[in-house]
Amino acid sequence: MITYEYRLPHDINSFRRSVGWYELSPRQLNCALKSSVFAITALDGEKEVGSARVVGDGGYQFFISDVIVRPEYQGQGIGREMLSRLMDKALSVADEGETIMINLMAAKDKEPFYEKLGFMRRPNDERGCGMTRFLKK
Ligand SMILES: CC(C)(COP(=O)(O)OP(=O)(O)OC[C@H]1O[C@@H](n2cnc3c(N)ncnc32)[C@H](O)[C@@H]1OP(=O)(O)O)[C@@H](O)C(=O)NCCC(=O)NCCS
Numbered sequence: 001m002i003t004y005e006y007r008l009p010h011d012i013n014s015f016r017r018s019v020g021w022y023e024l025s026p027r028q029l030n031c032a033l034k035s036s037v038f039a040i041t042a043l044d045g046e047k048e049v050g051s052a053r054v055v056g057d058g059g060y061q062f063f064i065s066d067v068i069v070r071p072e073y074q075g076q077g078i079g080r081e082m083l084s085r086l087m088d089k090a091l092s093v094a095d096e097g098e099t100i101m102i103n104l105m106a107a108k109d110k111e112p113f114y115e116k117l118g119f120m121r122r123p124n125d126e127r128g129c130g131m132t133r134f135l136k137k
Pocket of ligand 1: 019070106116
């Protein structure tokens, strides 16, 4: 049975490696630990099999980041469950009548996964596109 804990995984970089993403430096890992608003880890027994986190101001703006399910556990609903739980958590801090904004940058071809969770593609008739810039020092 898969269980969920509201924390970052112990080894973020092993998750990133498992899906071919570049590793974070110790400084960046420390920032992730200190500054994530919420995080979730999916466990199969003791084994950490999925993770995702939210950064933001904790009030209005939330940004979902680093959504990873280990390849051998993909396609079992773990990603959907992690994101549903994170969104519930973000909404739970809002007061009655408030609107919160949850943003993310979909990896290539992962848009349908997020659409099933209620996210809209941008640009559309009402909204411009999201934009990203990577800076390397
Ligand atoms: C994207 C990712 C997090 C999805 O997690 P997952 O646990 O495999 O997804 P789930 O099993 O919860 O899928 C939920 C639904 O989305 C669908 N789905 C998942 N990935 C999809 C894709 N790439 N294209 C179309 N549909 C997809 C599933 O079929 C399922 O549909 P259903 O509700 O009709 O059954 C996972 O594939 C992953 O970690 N990929 C590598 C890292 C990555 O790219 N992360 C996203 C960064 S933006």
